[in-house]
Every structure is written in structure tokens, then in C-alpha cells.
Amino acid sequence: MKSLYDPHPKTKINGYPDALIDGWDAIRATLQPQGPTLVFDTYPGVYDEKVKTELKQIPHDVWIDAIDMFKAKETIREQLRYHITDDRIFGRMYYGEIDNFIVPEKRAALQARAKEAAEAGQRVIVYGYGASLIATGTLVYLDMARWEITLRYRNGMANFQEDNFDEDALRKIKRGFFTEWRVADKHKRSLFDSIDYFLDTNDMDHVKMVAGEAVRAGLAQMAHRPFRLVPYFDPGVWGGQWMKDVCNLDPDKENYAWSFDGVPEENSIYLDFGNGYIELPAMDLVLYEPKPLLGASVYSRFGAEFPIRFDFLDTIGGQNLSLQVHPLTEYIHRTFGMAYTQDESYYILDAKDGATVYLGLKEGVDKEQMIADLYAANRGEILFDAEKYINKFPAKKHDHFLIPAGTCHCSGADAMVLEISATPYCFTFKLWDWARVGLDGLPRPVHIDHGKQNIQWDRTTKWVEDNLVNAVYTVREDEHVKEEHTGLHELEYIETRRLWIEDEALVENEDNVNMLNLIEGQMARIESVDGSFEPFEVHYAETFIVPASVKNYKIVNPTDSTIGVIRAYVRKPQA
Template sequence: MTTDRLPATPAATAGYVKLPTIPLPDGTEVLSGGEAWLEALRIAEERAAAAPLIAVDVYPGADVAAIAAGIAAALPHAEVIDVEAAAAAAPEVIDALIGRNLTDDRVFGVMSHFTVDEFYDADKLGELRARVADRRSAVVLVGWGADLAACRGADALVLVDMARWEIQQRLRGGAANWRATNHDEDALRKYKRGFFVEWRTADRHKRTLFDRIDLLVDGNAAGADAGAVSGDAFRAALLGATSRPFRVVPFFDPGVWGGQWMKDKLDLDPAADNFAWCFDCVPEENSLLLEAGGKVVEIPAIDLVLSRPRELLGERTFSRFGAEFPIRFDFLDTMGGGNLSLQVHPLTDYIRDTFGMSYTQDESYYMLDAADDAVVYLGVKPDVDPGEMFTALRAATDGKHPFDAERYVNTYPAKKHDHFAIPAGTIHCSGANSMVLEISATPFIFTFKLWDWDRVGLDGVPRPVHLDHGERNVQWERDDQWVEQNLVGQVQEIRREPGLVEERTGLHELEFIEVRRHWFEQEAAHDTEGTVNVLNLVEGDEVEIVSPSGAFAPYRVHYAETVIVPAAVGKYLIRRTPNSRSERFATVKAYVRGTLDSDV
């Protein structure tokens, strides 16, 4: 990210803020381009007994050649060594190593547990270490795993980090996976390799670096635009983020069913055909913008989860999920678009046994907005014959025998502020002309498409369906009667006071996420009670989150913005601002069920 991406006066930006920031400590200097490498050399020279050694550990997906060239230009007297070129295992060796995890499927693999050293040739790595040990002048090691070649003995350690969203963009644009030759491969297969292998390994590796790095460099940017901050500033900013509300940087993506609501309401590019998705709280994918003096450094939001899980998630949620953010908020825009794919998510036992995931993708649709004809497809109709239905679905894959979804699947009218629970195993999809706030668990790629309305993807290739997986997970007892008793209209009033109503809008008892909606005129009191809260302003123009003790400055929230309130915050108020024009407001708040005394 360029260091001048931040608007000059972000506090004055009206409406939905697309580039929220997190403050760096007072006095932090954001370095640009070659300044970072000069600072790394300065640090190394202060510590070195002889020739300084700098390790620049690079997240897979960053442009190592460009980074090395930038270092060489800034430090012309240093030897710059591409660790990957010098010692990585051959592509065919890596392919054989990870083949079982990738499988032959276009979308799904098996979660891996590799360590980065397994992707290096031990003999070549040993030779490189010996070469470094015998250096007579400054040496800079560059690449994923550079710290390995330094044997943790570098005089200065730099991490060039990247957000997964930026990596996805590069993969779509023709970049290959790490040390692979798959530039022209299907983007879904490249994403699969990242999701199941590379990013898991890279996150485990960089987690060992966080406490030691001297500099953090923004790998999302390039060349002279790349910002950098000291390791101390990076760590302090992340610790500070756990003591107050914050937002990740949302990203928006088109789709074959995408709509127009977000373009109009969130001030997006009016020339775009559509926007289908917005990931507004998916720390595995989203970024954080660390800001000082009007300059920003973009880092992956997962860095906060990995480095400060207890303060962010709370002890009880951390003990249950580890350093993983379990709650996802995102938008699905079909206003003026089309139906989502008809789909089902895997049961917990199935996702664990088949893909190695520890929990599944339970979810819900909260209707942020809806046209008069909006519907949600949910559950099977009474007495559906499973064999007949899946025979019809398989026949539809030839593109000549459209699947009659309404014959087999229930449809329910959907209006603004309705909330539909969708536990794993339930057939579902949102119809056209809806604006869905999806509140769900985080394993977000585990969707078994059953029918996609005879569409192809934006790349012109038919979107994948997974009928065998789907057939093994559909819960056939979830017919209209069960759905109406358990998943539709499940609103329970919890308390009512003058100007305030709190409701449980209800995910099903099989799901681990609790959702509370607060309607209020002036303010509503909250308490994290030791677990992370995620909330969205679903009614009203703007509010602010305030600490009763003044522990943090008031944090302004606009309509449709998703905010994370870390567990460490404790008590907080959400109240109208002096500029609010709305008569009443509503937030929906999600947290892990069973971690608050107020659950019952």
C-alpha cells in the first residue's frame, strides 16, 4: 500500500469509511522505500561484531526479486542473497510433498501442518549458512524463511508482510504460487494451494518472528511506496488495538450474481458492473492500516489475532479456538443481481474428517435491506426424495436440464431486519434483490454448491458444484415445519427499558454464535464480559462507542460499518453522536455463545 493512501482528513469523511486506521504510537516515523533498508543496516551495524547480517523474511506472495533489487539499490556495498533461489527445494519436490494436501479437487484440499524448513533443500541450506558464516562484508538474506539461513543469528531482522487479499489479486493477475510454475493455472486452484498449504505454514512461521523483528515492511506496496515501521511500533500498535474498538479494511469484489446496493450506499466505483461481496470482518483476509502523521503501513489483520489472541479474543474464546478469529461478518449484495448458488455447508464431523478443519461454517442471513420480492431459500420441502433430488441436480450439470429449485426447496419472504439462521447441513441461498449481512463462523470457503442457475463465473468457466460432498451433508429432516420452528423469525425479547429494547435474534442452538440486537434512541450499555464482540450498525446514520471510564477516545461508527470490540475493552456504551439525524438506531452484536453470563 502506498504511504499516502490515507485521506488528508479521515475524521471528516462522511458515511461509510473504506480506509479505517489504527494509530501507531506517538512519535512513530513511517519510513518509505530505501529508508527502511538504510535503517536495517544501521541497526545491524550497531549490533554486529564484524560484518553485519540482515535477514529479510518475506511472506510468500511478495515479489522477492523486486524487494532484493530495492535493497541492492539502497545498500550498494552489501551482498544481497535471494534465499529462495539459493536453497529452496525444486518445484517438483515441493509439488510431490504437498500433493496429498492439495487433492485433485478444484476448490478443496486438506489442511496442512508443514513448517517452512520442509520446503528447503537441506544440503543447499547448509551451504548457504556456511557461506553466510564466512562473510567478509555486509550480507542481506531475502526470502521466505530468510531467518532459517541466518540460524536466528541475524544482526537485524525484517519482516515483509502481506495481506491475503492482495495475494489473491496477484494470483488472479497471473502470479504463480510460491516456487511454483502455475502462472496460467485456474485461480481457484492457486487460491487452494495458498489456503491449505502456503498461508498456514507462513502464519506459523511469522508468529515466531513477531517478538524479534526490528522492522515491519508493507509487502502490499512496491518499491519506493512501501512503508515500514519499527518492530517496537508494530508491536505497540497491535497491543493498543486490543484496548479499543477498531475496524479492519473492508474489500469489495464483483460476482456473477452481484448487485448495486453497495455501489450506491457505500460510495463505491459507479463504473463497476456490480459488487457481490464485501468482507468487512474476516481477519484472515482483511488488512489493518497502521497510521502515523498521515502515512500508513498495511499489515494483515491476522497479525493481531496471532500476536495478541488473549487480549483480543478473551481467555475463554482463546481456550476454545486458539489464535483464530471465529466470527465473520460480510455482505452479500444481490440488489438488482441474481440468486446466490443453492448450497449447503459441511457438518462439523465431516469438515474435520475430510478437510482437517476444527469447526464448520454455521451461518445466518441478516437482511440489511430487501426489495418487496426478496426471498430466502431454506430447507427442503416435505417428503422430498433425496435420491430424486440429487438425480435432478446431477442431470442439471450438463447445462441442458435446469434444476427446479422451488420444487424441492422452501422459499420464505425476506424483509429488512429479518434474520435467518442457517446451521450447517441446511440447504439455503439468498434470492435476488437482497442485501445480506452474513453473520457466520469463519471457515468461509467450505460451501458445497448444489446448483448455480446455469451460470458461469466471471472468468467464463462454469462455477464448481460439489454434489457428492453436498449429498453427504444435507439434513433431510429440516423441512418446512422444522425450518419455521427453528430458523425463521426467532426473535426473543431480552429486556425493555425506556428508549431501549434488547433482543436475541437467534442463531440456532446448534451454532456457537450468539447474536443480540439493540434498538435504542439515545444509548445502549454493553460489556464484553471477557470475549470479543463484533457488531454492525444496521439502523441509523451514525453512533459512537464510548468508554465509561474514558479508557479510549470515542469511536465513531457509520451505518453498515462492522466494528470489532476486543475482549479487553470490558464495559462500553454505544450512543448517538451530536451529528446524528436518525430518530432511532439498531446494532447487531455477535459473540461466542457460552462465554457470557448474559447468555441465559
């Protein structure tokens, strides 16, 4: 049966049927009558020179580049040295402001120039990251998805105010993740209510623009009904073949290793206005509508951050993942400036015979010998004997392996993993990578120095079997639905419930954002109990989000066979 998985989901926005302004000619025609000052503020990663070539065709008397108010690249580099670090992957979270990178005297001079020109009746255009700090006028915000920025880094784009075009892409992504994107999101959030137009420059061959009023209305609608994010898929040295068929991807690609299908910090959203759609970062929704999206209790605990992540790891026809461990909360906070850590689990969506998961330590492991062997293996002196130290469990479809931080783990070959985890995205300490190099030809980063400080040496075979492997019990069961608790461990803040649905099931979300995936069956329908949103159809393996504002909802099975849904939400603190 052909898969119905939609790799390009769009969210229909009501009330703005002709909102999309498509192409540079239409954009210029819309903006030209505005004025006398046009302000184009940008997210770092926009192809500035290409955009400026198009915008400079709008008649103007004075053009001001916001980049001229920033500190020199050498000064910024030194200022961020502590946060960027020398590591390829890990930096330290930067919590500063855009003002920290601006020379006040330079900004004041640009402000004076813009004001003087406007008062003289001249047409002024201010362009670039932070342009809104120089002048007021019609404000256009050039937004971008992080995945597109990542691809641009790989293709040679430099970081903001840098000339590191040829630098290792992982280092450029690290700088974006730990510094640039944090500051840019904070700046963008301060502008949301005053943006007159959002300009989508993800595809330079097809730029689009939508009025700010329509975008804000669209985000508000999304925060009150089920929706999907736009997933992305990427190859890897260990990647498999399962997602090609199920997710309707390019069959000519060598493999697809992993996919983010449920990571608002990384994914984008398509807002469909009827005459076309605009692509925006999904974080725009989190930043602009955090309370209705997350719920009061989750928002009070995490702020405007989405604390649950679903992603795919495909090793069917591929190889083992790296043997790894995630940092403890205290360690990630002290070392990297993160508030919480990457607890996770592996839900086995599918598996071939012989599939396995490595999880926890064997009884009686010699700690010093294991660490010595890991160092020796990564120096190329030996091959690390993983099965001497790590439990290896058979994995079959619908098994659930829980992985609280500090637990050694990895998926073996021939498993399709739905990874359900906390959101921190890059904090994987690889211990052993089976003597491989990455697709870039470079040795994949290994972090034994970090890892050995986080391995919980008491998580051995019996404890793992009792606590982390298929810790399933029934919560409710009747002729309509069987609901099971499948995890996560009590050390983790995420609760997961699996629902086997014959016809329909009522879900009470308790003012708590829900992230779900259809793990069995061709399709399901999400329906409102009060008529507040139209029925929402999902298909096998699709991840979807139900905002906290929805309160209660029904999952309806329109097929003749039982369907299965995995549901994740944030546990409320114990009284």
C-alpha cells in the same frame, strides 16, 4: 443523505508520531547503517525480483537468496499432493512447518556462508522466505495482505516455488489457503518479537516501513479498544448495486457481489502513525495479541483464530446466489482437516419488494429424486426446479434467517445480506448455480458429491419455520434500549443480539470478543465506561470489533432517531 461509510478505515496509533519510513530511498537510508548483516524475511506473495532490485542498491559484499535452501518444486508438489488435491476449490489443511520444505544440507551451507562472511567483516544481505533461518542480524519482515496476494494470483503470479503462472486462479488461491498461508503464518508468528522493521509491499509503487517496536505497540493498542478492519469488495456473476452507493465504491463498476468487512483471516488493517500508515494483515493482530483480543474463554477454545465472520452479499439488482449447503463438523474435520464448520445466518440489511431467501427442504421431498435432478441439471440435461424441493420465504429488511450447517439455502435476488457466520471461509458446497458461468467464463464449481453427504433431510418446512426464521425474543427493554435475541440456532456457537437504542446502551461483553454492525441509523459512538479508550465513531453498515479486553462499553446514539446494532459473540459452553 450521503453515506458516511468509510471503505478505508485507519487505526490511529499513539506514541509514535514519526514512525513511518516512506519510500525506497528513505528505507535504504535507514537500513544502510544497520549491520553487518541484514536479514529480509518475506511472506509468500511478495514480488521478490522487484524488491531485490531495490534492496541490492544497499552496499553489500555477499548476497544470499533463501530460496536456494528449499526443495525443488517437483518435490514440494509431490509432498503436498494429498493436501492440494485435484479439486478446483477444496484441499486438505496442512499443519506442517517451514522446515518440511527445506533441504537441511542446503540450509547449513547457506548458514556457513553467511557466518564466514560476517566473521570476515563483510556486509551480508540474506533475502527471502525463511531468511531468518539462515542468519541473525537486523531483521526486516516483508508482510502482505491476503487480498493483495489473491489479486496477484488472478494477475498471473505463481505460488511459492512453483511455475503455475497460467493456472486457474482458484487453484492457486486454494494452495495458498490450505498450505502456504498456514505455514507462513506459523513462521511469522515465531518471529514477531524479534522483527526490527516491518516492510509493507502491498503497493509496489508506494512501499513503506515501520520499526517493529512501533508495530507491536500499535497491535497492543488495537487489542484494547474498538477498531475496524479494511474491507474489500469484489464483483460476481450474481452481484448487485446496493454496496456501490452505501459503501462509497466506484459507480462505474458493473457490480459488487460480496465484501469481507469483518474477516480478520482475509482483511487487512491500516496502522496510522500520524505521518502515514502501514497496511498489515489483520491476522497479525490475532496472532500477536490473541488473549486480549479474543478473551480467555474464546482463546482456550479456538486458539489464535478469529471465530466470527461478517460479510456482505449484495443481490439487489442482481441474481440469486447458488443453491448450497455447508458441511457438518464431523465431515469438514474428517475430509478437510478443519476443526469447526461454517455455520451461518443471513441478516437482511435491506431488500426490495419481492426479495426472497431459499431455506430448508419442503415436506415430503424425495431425496433420491432431488439428487438425481441436481446431477441431471449440472450435466445440462434439465433446469433444476429449486422451488419443487426448497422452501422460498419472503425476505424484508431486518429479517434474520439462521443457517446451521447441513441446511440447504441461498439468498434470492434483490436482498442485501449481512452474513454472520463461523470463520471457515471456502467451504460452500454448491448444489445448483442456475446454469451460469463465472466472470472468468468457466462453469462455477459445483460439489454435489460433497453436498449430498451433508444435507440434513429432516430440516423441512415446519422445522425451518419454527427454528430458523426470525427466532426473535426480547432480552431486556427500557426507555433507553430494546435488546433482542435474534439467533443463532442452538446448533451454532455464535449468539447474536440486536439492540434498538434511543440514547445509549451498556454492553457487558463478559470477556468475549464482540463483532458488531450498525444496521440502522446514520452513526453511533462506542464509548469506554472507564476512560480506557477514546470514543470511536461508526457509520451505517460498518462492521467493527470490540476486543474482549475492553470488558464493558457503551453504544451511544448521537442522532434524533432510533439506531440499530447487531452484536455477535461466542456463546460460553453450558456448565
